[in-house]
Amino acid sequence: MMIGQPRDDLYLNGEFMPLASGQISVQDRGFQFADGVYEVVRFKGSRFLWLDEHLARLERGLTALAIPGVGSRDRFTRVLPELVRRSGSGEGSIYLQVTRGPAPRDFSMPISAVPTELAYVAPQTFFTWDQVLAGTTACLMEDIRWTRCDIKAICLTAAVLGKAVAAERGASEVIWVGPDRLVREGGSCNLFVVRGREVWTHPADRHILAGVTRLRVLEIARELGVVVREEPMTAEELLVADEVFLSSTLRDLLPILRVDGRPIGRGRAGPVSLRLAERMRAAVDRELSADG
Numbered sequence: 001m002m003i004g005q006p007r008d009d010l011y012l013n014g015e016f017m018p019l020a021s022g023q024i025s026v027q028d029r030g031f032q033f034a035d036g037v038y039e040v041v042r043f044k045g046s047r048f049l050w051l052d053e054h055l056a057r058l059e060r061g062l063t064a065l066a067i068p069g070v071g072s073r074d075r076f077t078r079v080l081p082e083l084v085r086r087s088g089s090g091e092g093s094i095y096l097q098v099t100r101g102p103a104p105r106d107f108s109m110p111i112s113a114v115p116t117e118l119a120y121v122a123p124q125t126f127f128t129w130d131q132v133l134a135g136t137t138a139c140l141m142e143d144i145r146w147t148r149c150d151i152k153a154i155c156l157t158a159a160v161l162g163k164a165v166a167a168e169r170g171a172s173e174v175i176w177v178g179p180d181r182l183v184r185e186g187g188s189c190n191l192f193v194v195r196g197r198e199v200w201t202h203p204a205d206r207h208i209l210a211g212v213t214r215l216r217v218l219e220i221a222r223e224l225g226v227v228v229r230e231e232p233m234t235a236e237e238l239l240v241a242d243e244v245f246l247s248s249t250l251r252d253l254l255p256i257l258r259v260d261g262r263p264i265g266r267g268r269a270g271p272v273s274l275r276l277a278e279r280m281r282a283a284v285d286r287e288l289s290a291d292g
């Protein structure tokens with residue numbers, strides 16, 4: 001490869017190319033209707049973090065939206081290692097998306113559209129332990145999303161608005177609160193509340209995305225003998241909790257130290273969050289450094 005030549009960091013419909021070279025039809029249903037699903041997967045070297053779980057969720061989303069992603073899961077399993085190799089990136093995340101494909105603009109599902117499949121590499125580094133200790137902040141907001149949040153659909157308008165509101169209020173993340181005042185999840189993360197020796201999180205129903213990281217948090221908590229309750233709590237209960245933390249692929253497990261400007265507990269990363277975060281980091285490191 002010549003010096004300065006862009007690397008192939010995009011896979012689009014069967015071909016590898018530089019990200020800037022990717023072209024999608026203006027009639028793509030993803031572009032016109034947000035008619036598709038996506039995933040974000042972390043990698044290091046040739047290792048992917050919990051790829052099977054991400055691709056299983058992608059497949060469930062395709063089925064839920066009746067998008068005929070025939071073979072998407074197997075194809076991505078084959079293509080992603082090759083994409084990372086071609087991109088030359090050592091560590092980062094991969095964004096994958098499948099849409100219903102290009103078709104004349106009509107609400108009804110086209111019979112013959114061929115789904116658009118893409119994946120691209122975003123090189124990035126992940127949180128240091130000092131950043132985990134520094135935690136993050138959030139604000140509460142009415143959940144303005146649809147009622148199928150269990151599908152990782154590409155329509156993220158509500159999250160875009162929510163994150164903008166959070167930024168206006170000087171917070172880093174938004175926490176969605178239902179009409180019943182029950183706390184659901186974050187703008188792009190799951191949410192956990194520590195009350196005494198118990199960890200509470202919203203059950204994996206249609207109001208939240210069943211995060212791959214969330215499941216690991218629950219497993220780790222149980223291994224450590226922490227009582228886990230998959231039950232929602234109210235916004236008012238959250239504000240007086242001992243600890244609050246979030247989980248997501250890109251942030252692992254991160255303490256939330258202030259909500260709506262008010263300190264949670266002592267306003268520092270708490271002992272339960274930190275024990276779980278430590279174990280989570282070890283699990284991630286193990287997964288990303290294993291031979292294979």
Ligand SMILES: Cc1ncc(COP(=O)(O)O)c(C=O)c1O
Nearest residue numbers: 188189190209211212213248249
């Ligand atoms: C709304 C929402 N909830 C939860 C998550 C966390 O999911 P995961 O742990 O699989 O990254 C995300 C991730 O993007 C999300 O967008």
